[in-house]
Amino acid sequence: MRNEYKIVEIGGEGEIVEKKSRFIATVRPVKSEEEALSFLEEMRKKYWNASHNCYAYVIGAQGETMRCSDDGEPSQTAGKPMLDVLLGEELHDTAVVVTRYFGGTLLGTGGLVRAYSKAVQEGLKNSSVVIKRHVILLEIATDYNGIGKIQYLLGQRGLPVKDAEYTEQVRLQVQVPFEMAEELKYEITEATSGQARMEKIWEGMA
Known part of the structure; x- marks a missing residue:
């Protein structure tokens, strides 16, 4: 693709x-x-x-x-x-x-x-022409200790949070360019000492 x-x-x-x-x-x-x-x-x-x-x-x-x-x-x-x-x-x-x-x-x-x-x-x-990008929607689950580090990493890359849920844990949904996804997962894992869990919810052109 x-x-x-x-x-x-x-x-x-x-x-x-x-x-x-x-x-x-x-x-x-x-x-x-x-x-x-x-x-x-x-x-x-x-x-x-x-x-x-x-x-x-x-x-x-x-x-x-x-x-x-x-x-x-x-x-x-x-x-x-x-x-x-x-x-x-x-x-x-x-x-x-x-x-x-x-x-x-x-x-x-x-x-x-x-x-x-x-x-x-x-x-x-x-006509109105737009660029479609290959992206994945990533759900990140973390405790409150990790949220600041994750938000910092997302901010550095200019990735907006699509949805957030604050309960006993924090769940964020982030749309990530496909080519950036693996590197971002690695950085989040490092920053949270492996505490954050990540799951791909959707993949496609957006």
């Missing part, structure tokens, strides 16, 4: 005009190929009278699923350039549809590649 990757959290739209042809890019976060295809169908219905609805999407932390389509434009002039923009921005779980209304003037292959790429960039400018 990658330690971090970028996704579109909130999709957006962007529009450019080239030689009277309108290119409307709609960007959407998607979790699966079914979602991506459903989004494409939605755009085809919305822009039913457009000349073309070209698309590209990248799904999965490793980009396991990648598809693109020129939707009738000359081969490699629409879908592939659109996909290249998503890959260049290192985006995952993201789909984009660029709708073209033909303006009567042919753009040529180079012009089409530039127009479709630029439209996607415009759509991404109006």
Whole structure:
């Protein structure tokens, strides 16, 4: 699993005009190929009278699923350039549809590649992109003697406590970047002379 990757959290739209042809890019976060295809169908219905609805999407932390389509434009002039923009921005779980209304003037292959790429960039400018990180949720149980040392270690690393319970013991839940987890466990064990108990509650991208 990658330690971090970028996704579109909130999709957006962007529009450019080239030689009277309108290119409307709609960007959407998607979790699966079914979602991506459903989004494409939605755009085809919305822009039913457009000349073309070209698309590209990248799904999965490793980009396991990648598809693109020129939707009738000359081969490699629409879908592939659109996909290249998503890959260049290192985006995952993201789909984009660029709708073209033909303006009567042919753009040529180079012009089409530039127009479709630029439209996607415009759509991404109006979208909210966030970085997801591979993290674990760690529960730390300690006595009151150890809590100060643990809070000091967490503070040093800028790790916020997600939840805390003060009873006979203190229980803290802390979200820790995956690559930092083993070192932090070692430091807590050392600082509390092995008194603190630690348990992984959850692991994933957050």
